[in-house]
Amino acid sequence: MAEWTDQLSSFTDAQIERGLRQLDGEFPPSLPAFKKLCLTDDSWIAHKVFPKALPRPKADKKIVIAEIKKMRRKLESAGLDRTRSHNADV
Secondary structure (H helix, E strand, O other), rough: HHHHHHHHHHOOOOHHHHHHOOOOOOOOOOOHHHHHHHHHHOOOOOOOOOOOOOOOOOOHHHOOOOOOOOHHHHHOOOOOHHHHOOOOOO
């Protein structure tokens, strides 16, 4: 235990945490193997767990239709609306 304490005393908390996060397989690891894990940059690892994204917000259909109608009126007044023949129901 004293050897581990001596060897890891210069490591930062973040480095020790990085080593613990990467433990896989052999447990407990050897001191040299654990030191290597602590010093390995794991920020590039493709398989690390990412936080779950927020769910996509649900749009209120009435608001969407009202906003589309507003945009169409503006486009029509500018002579640019060419969508009427494609989506006449909205």
